[in-house]
Amino acid sequence: MLQEVKPRVLVSLRGVGKTFAPGGEALAGVDLEVRAGEFVSLLGPSGCGKSTVLRLVAGLETASAGTISRGFDDVGAAVGFVFQEPTLMPWANVFDNVYLPLRLRGQTRAGAKTPVREALALVGLSGSAEAFPRELSGGMRMRVSIARALVLRPLLLLMDEPFAALDEMTRSRLNDDLLRLQAELGATVVFVTHSVFESVYLSSRIAVMGANPGRIIAEIEPAGGVERDERFRLSAAYARCCEKVSAALRGSGAGEASI
Amino acid sequence: MTPGERLSHWARLYGPPLLAFSAALAAWEAIVRINAIPPYVLPAPSLVAATLASDRAILLPALMTTLWTTIEALALAVIGGAGLAILFAQWKWVERSFLPFAIVLQVTPIIAIAPLLLIYLDASSAVLVCAFLVAFFPILSNTALGLASADKNLVDLFALYRASRWQTLTLLRLPAALPYFLGGLRIGGGLALIGAIAAELAAGASGKSAGLAFRIVEAGYRLNIPRMFAALTLVSLAGVAIFAALSALSAFIVGRGRGSGAQ
16 A cells, blocks of 8 residues: 655644743644645734744744754754845845845855855846845845845745735735745745735645634645646635635634735 | 036025025125124124134134044044944943943033043043043944844844854944944034033133134133134034035945935
C-alpha cells in the first residue's frame, strides 16, 4: 500500500498562548503546522491575534504558553518578513533597501550585486534600483519590500496584510505575482489577511481565526490543483469556498468578516 | 528654465519681501526726516549705515569675536548634544540618570547662571560656556527624539536579521535621526548667538575680546545711539547668516530621496 509522503514540517505551534498584559490574553491554544511548499493564510477579524501568530513564528515575540518548533536553525536566514507597510528606509535607494538583509549578514556591496538584481527582477523592478522610495508608487514600494524579503531566498515567507493598503487593481496584480513567485521559488508562505476573497484565491490552506481570545476555529483547504487566474475568480468552486470560509468566520461570533 | 524665466521666478520669490523691507526702511527714514527727530532719539537708517562704515574698526572685530564664540559653542554643543543623545539611546539608565541634569540646565535662564560663571571663569570662557549651554539642549533633545523615532517595523526587521547594536545604530537609528538633528542644529545655532550675547551683557567690561553686546552697552553709556543701532544691525545680520548657513547645510545633507523624511 502506498503511503502519502508529506512534505517536511517547517513550523509547528502546539498549544501556543500569548498574554501581553495581565488579563489580556491575545492568543490561547493555537495549534498550527506549516509544511514546506504550502500557502497558509491566517484569516480573521481585527484584533484576533493574526499578526501575533506571525511575529511568534518569526521569533519577534516569545510565547507565554505552549511550544513553537522550527525546522531550521537560523531564523534570520530562513525567514523573510513583509509588513503591512512597505517599511523601507526613506534615506536609502531601492538597491540599498534590498541589500539590507545581506549587509546585516556581512555581505559586501559588490558581492550582493547579483542577488539584489535577481530579487529586483523577481518583482519586476529591474529598472528602479537607483530610485528612492518616495519616488515610487505604493504598489512599487510593496514590491521593493517583497524583494527585500526574498533576497536571502528564505524557506519561509511571512506576510502581514501586505496588500491591505493598496487599491483593488494593484492588489489583484500583486496577488498573481505572489503566486507566480511562490511557484518559481518553491517558497512556503504564511499570509495574514482579513479578506475572505484574497485568502481563498491565494491559499492552499486557510486557518480561520476567532477573537477573545485569539484562536484557530477552522482550517479550510480551497480547491487544490486548480490554476489561480481570472477564471478561478469567477468559478463556482471559488464562490462556494468563499461562502464556506465566510460561514466559518461568522461561526466565530467575532463580528462581520470584511471583504 | 531660460534665463528670463529664472529671473521672473526669482522676482516672484524674492520681490515681495525685498519690497516690503525697503518700504519699511523708507518709511523709517521719512518719519525721522519729516519730524526732524534728533539722532540721539532715533537715528535714520542712512545714519545707521554711515555709522556702520565709519565705526567699522570697532564693530567688525566685535562681530568676529561674537561670531567666533557662537560657532565654537555650537560645535561643542553638537559634539556634546549628539554624543549624549547616542549614549541615551544605547543605555536607558544613562538617559534616566543624566536627563534631569540636562533639563535643570535648560530651564534655568542662562542670564541667571552667567554671573556665577563669570566668578569661576575668565570673561571669554564664561561667554563660551553660556552659549554652549543654551545651544546644547535643543540638539540633545532633538537628536534623542530622532534616534527613538526609527520605524518600529524596521527595528523589528533589524532584530529579525540579528543585526548588532552597532549596525542598528549606524544603519537605522542615526539616518532616521538626521533630519531631527538638523532641526535641532538650526534652533541651537540661533540660541548659541543669543547665549553669547546674553553672557556678554552680563560680563560687561571685557578689554581686548569685546563682543557686539559689549559694544552696545558701551555705546549706550556714551549715548551713541547710532552706534547702538549699527551694532544691533550686525547682531541681526549674524543671526540671519547663521540660520541661512545651517539651513543650506541641512538642505545639502538631506539632499535627494529624503524629501519630507516620511514615506
